[in-house]
Amino acid sequence: MGKVEIVLNSLPMSGGDGPNSYSKNSQLQRRSASLLKETIDKLITEKLDAKTLVSDSNTFCIADLGCATGPNTFFLVQDIIKSVENTLEPNSTKPEFLVFFNDLTNNDFNTLFTSLPQDRSYFAVGVPGSFYGCVLPQSSVHIVVSLAATHWLSSVPKEVLDKSSEAWNKGKVHYSNAAEEVVKAYEDQFGRDMEKFLEARAQEIVSGGLLVVGMCGIPQGMPFSNLADSIMYTSMADVLTQMQSQGLISEEQVDTFNIPIYSASPEEVAALVEKNGCFAVESMELMDPTTWLKRPMDVEDVRQWMVCIKATMGSLFINHFGDHLLDDIFDRLTARLVGLTDKVESSYREKVMLFFALKRK
Amino acid sequence: MGKVEIVLNSLPMSGGDGPNSYSKNSQLQRRSASLLKETIDKLITEKLDAKTLVSDSNTFCIADLGCATGPNTFFLVQDIIKSVENTLEPNSTKPEFLVFFNDLTNNDFNTLFTSLPQDRSYFAVGVPGSFYGCVLPQSSVHIVVSLAATHWLSSVPKEVLDKSSEAWNKGKVHYSNAAEEVVKAYEDQFGRDMEKFLEARAQEIVSGGLLVVGMCGIPQGMPFSNLADSIMYTSMADVLTQMQSQGLISEEQVDTFNIPIYSASPEEVAALVEKNGCFAVESMELMDPTTWLKRPMDVEDVRQWMVCIKATMGSLFINHFGDHLLDDIFDRLTARLVGLTDKVESSYREKVMLFFALKRK
Numbered sequence: 001m002g003k004v005e006i007v008l009n010s011l012p013m014s015g016g017d018g019p020n021s022y023s024k025n026s027q028l029q030r031r032s033a034s035l036l037k038e039t040i041d042k043l044i045t046e047k048l049d050a051k052t053l054v055s056d057s058n059t060f061c062i063a064d065l066g067c068a069t070g071p072n073t074f075f076l077v078q079d080i081i082k083s084v085e086n087t088l089e090p091n092s093t094k095p096e097f098l099v100f101f102n103d104l105t106n107n108d109f110n111t112l113f114t115s116l117p118q119d120r121s122y123f124a125v126g127v128p129g130s131f132y133g134c135v136l137p138q139s140s141v142h143i144v145v146s147l148a149a150t151h152w153l154s155s156v157p158k159e160v161l162d163k164s165s166e167a168w169n170k171g172k173v174h175y176s177n178a179a180e181e182v183v184k185a186y187e188d189q190f191g192r193d194m195e196k197f198l199e200a201r202a203q204e205i206v207s208g209g210l211l212v213v214g215m216c217g218i219p220q221g222m223p224f225s226n227l228a229d230s231i232m233y234t235s236m237a238d239v240l241t242q243m244q245s246q247g248l249i250s251e252e253q254v255d256t257f258n259i260p261i262y263s264a265s266p267e268e269v270a271a272l273v274e275k276n277g278c279f280a281v282e283s284m285e286l287m288d289p290t291t292w293l294k295r296p297m298d299v300e301d302v303r304q305w306m307v308c309i310k311a312t313m314g315s316l317f318i319n320h321f322g323d324h325l326l327d328d329i330f331d332r333l334t335a336r337l338v339g340l341t342d343k344v345e346s347s348y349r350e351k352v353m354l355f356f357a358l359k360r361k
Numbered sequence: 362m363g364k365v366e367i368v369l370n371s372l373p374m375s376g377g378d379g380p381n382s383y384s385k386n387s388q389l390q391r392r393s394a395s396l397l398k399e400t401i402d403k404l405i406t407e408k409l410d411a412k413t414l415v416s417d418s419n420t421f422c423i424a425d426l427g428c429a430t431g432p433n434t435f436f437l438v439q440d441i442i443k444s445v446e447n448t449l450e451p452n453s454t455k456p457e458f459l460v461f462f463n464d465l466t467n468n469d470f471n472t473l474f475t476s477l478p479q480d481r482s483y484f485a486v487g488v489p490g491s492f493y494g495c496v497l498p499q500s501s502v503h504i505v506v507s508l509a510a511t512h513w514l515s516s517v518p519k520e521v522l523d524k525s526s527e528a529w530n531k532g533k534v535h536y537s538n539a540a541e542e543v544v545k546a547y548e549d550q551f552g553r554d555m556e557k558f559l560e561a562r563a564q565e566i567v568s569g570g571l572l573v574v575g576m577c578g579i580p581q582g583m584p585f586s587n588l589a590d591s592i593m594y595t596s597m598a599d600v601l602t603q604m605q606s607q608g609l610i611s612e613e614q615v616d617t618f619n620i621p622i623y624s625a626s627p628e629e630v631a632a633l634v635e636k637n638g639c640f641a642v643e644s645m646e647l648m649d650p651t652t653w654l655k656r657p658m659d660v661e662d663v664r665q666w667m668v669c670i671k672a673t674m675g676s677l678f679i680n681h682f683g684d685h686l687l688d689d690i691f692d693r694l695t696a697r698l699v700g701l702t703d704k705v706e707s708s709y710r711e712k713v714m715l716f717f718a719l720k721r722k
Binding site (some may be wrong): 028056057058059096100105106108109110113114115123124125126127128129134135136137138139228 | 418419420421457459461467469470471474475477484485488489490495496497498501564
């Protein structure tokens, strides 16, 4: 196993179950998951030979990588189990299901464990560690899913933080609208991370098993500035610059803050899968991410969007600027984006979820 | 799997790593564990056919049931892995090790995970749930250990809390020096719990695998009142009665407080193992529990003892009497026991750790 754990600059989702927590504010993720439900069910039905896979031990193993604290992961896992059971003959011995819930070591596993469904039909275990290394033994899982997690890079690309580099990302929080060198640095970082991700999964997944991933996506060749998220990242930078001018944060703090999230194109991931060589592509497509398609969008939708972003990215801001500024930052950001509702409405919001399913050769 | 999780009246060890935490105050447990090291090593060397067990998947699985938050469990697991590796031929492929760390769902797994050794040579997962039911799939583990955990009953025997019962344990906190009916109620509860424990382990452990348990023990026929712990339990009751007379706690609170810990004899456990029928007894003995044998014992030893007891039983008191009284209770208890150092010194403290090792048929 990888003894050296990759330390993410990004922090895990907000823990606990308070009003700002991930577990209370992940409706967008849940809707995406339910949209994916049918797709995943179809994959399992058509591409997975569950009967053969469980024949040895009668235990079917599922891993959710980047599960956060629930509850979306519980719905997802329950759906997968139902799909697998449906592919088995009605009179055959039912397999037992073991589910590995993985996230970074500093994820709030206590909340995850105490919110596990009481009436679950599976054994549940928690797996702490970065999925950019192996987190489970060789050939130990049959289905691995990872939703809304692999767009988080293992760290901010280091060139972006280096004042002497061409990729120094002064005054910005993301590669959106940034210098070409910044875009390249993010792209390279994603390439290295996804390579490690695929290598580790190739180790862990049994031959014939499935790897199913949903993450931020973008059509190949489209500039990131077309996307709704770009408006958000630009607004974040504007808010931080404003707060700097008011003496609330330092220039240094603004310049060194970058959000390590990357949107990949299907072509880019397909090339990495081919390079890895251990998987066959069963599906590789850009999908619509539910709520974003709402037309017309109103200010309430934008507010709700920011509540979700605060739950998922809040800890990044807390880590960098301190707990005391979180609400101020997001109040300003929300106000700014509410004023940009029309711009968000007319941004590209269709095919921005990359979904892919691979079968271990 | 057991969908209904047994709810323990007992709470888990004190979480976190503060001055009162279990992770900082479990030296007694650590010394017991190191005493056991040789015994466990010998067992693995002589009784375990590791080579055959790992031949299928090359993954060797170990579970620590009732692991608390560490660090003792990490030393124990590392020793077991070393022993297993030593039994394998030097030139054979090294197996991968997967370790299941189990404790109650409300155990502080966050602390356990963040204190996992960085340079560990095994995959670590956390398993929330009561070990009085199945917590893992069938035939999924090769060695199960449980140290200082199975003397915790799944709950206080309900008769002991029932005013109308002969076993109503008014004014006492334990079956030590209590009515015969109270002793019987604890004994029966232990019998039912150990039956469930063995049934669950028989499901989870592969044929040829080992179950290794260390817990509170007592020579058959010896009254509990001979033991050092008896002096402690009597002192606890005295302290609580005193605090009641001072109006700090109610009579009701004192009468309904019972510590669900049971000391079993080898004969008693052997009978339950035979009844279960799935295991062969490889070892069943009473051992000396390290520090207790110190002669002469001084007041500092008694104080240290109470620090450990506070870390392991503190949450029981917090749960029943409230957080604000914990220090007061333990200050009084420590003062009282320090005054009884001679009595503790002359109590029976030799063979009060029951150690048993079973091999799954």
